[in-house]
Amino acid sequence: MPPNSRPGDAVFANVERVNAELFTLTYGAIVRQLLTDFEEVDEVNKQLDTMGYNIGIRLIDDFLAKANITRCSDFRETAETIVKVGFKMFLGVTGTVTNWNAEGTECSLILDDNPLVDFVELPETCQGLYYCNMLCGVIRGALEMVSMRTEVKFVKDVLRGDEAFEIRLKLLEQVPEEYPYKDDD
């Protein structure tokens, strides 16, 4: 295998893995409980995003420790890394990056496949629910820990009748790293 081809596969092969079923069902049960606890679907979307954010700010350490990648040189590389390495090493699936804007600060992440939604159907009563919204929070939280403030949201959702899962990723601000030591004069 040529170096750097499908790096996500190698990482995924080396981490502890479990049957996706437990994860899929747990995620589904959480969404179901949130729908019971909160009457507004919008509130559930927000809760999922917040939970994802809290996961993301810790998951980034796990990612950086295991992924063995060099620092991304630009946002394009960041996006590619999310779909090719990030998604793969945690969810076991990859994605693609498309629809870049001219400045290179906004793009779409398309998920090929999505373990969160195995066997899931949304009832009529869940209009407006972004079932996988936790994923958006995870990405946002993780990127914030590496100095990028972003806006992450679903624009296409298979459970809502679209043909794919598409997340719109927008870089709002790159906070430059501050070095704790002054340069020697």
Next chain:
Amino acid sequence: MAREVAESCIDSINLELVHTYSMRLHPTKPELAARRVEAIGFQVGLQLAERYTKERPRFGDHLEAIKFICKDFWAEVFKKQIDNLKTNHRGVFVLQDNRFRWLTRFSLDAPTSGNGSSSGEPNPANAARASQAAGQYLYFPCGLIRGALTNLGVPCAVSAEVSALPACSFIVRIKG
């Protein structure tokens, strides 16, 4: 082969589940938070047991169902079997896991007040601290067991006790 995800996905979502209900949504009502987390576990246990027993005939009695939990169910979910099963033959079963997977990354700070014992020794004070700290992370697996057994026709209540991390015991009390 069945689809897989990284185990850290399970760890992350379990941790966040507990934090969300115990600290964000119901910080002043720990029992309510516990019920919600347990209910989520119950739902998952119900569905998992359904899947794992699709091809099987129904269990003959409660003991067979409990044994299924100890062996097949535990192996599917936690990649090992229950280490020790005890019963008083009057409807109470104690399932002991000497190295409960979801507690293996859990550790207690060593007590700073000098009472002469290290945090690893199983003494009553440490057991109480361990039980309390780990407790909220055990509502989900208690629900898991209760949901699975309910699906198998065994109505019950399930609680957990931790004496020395990462070992813990799940106590199943059959109802009716």
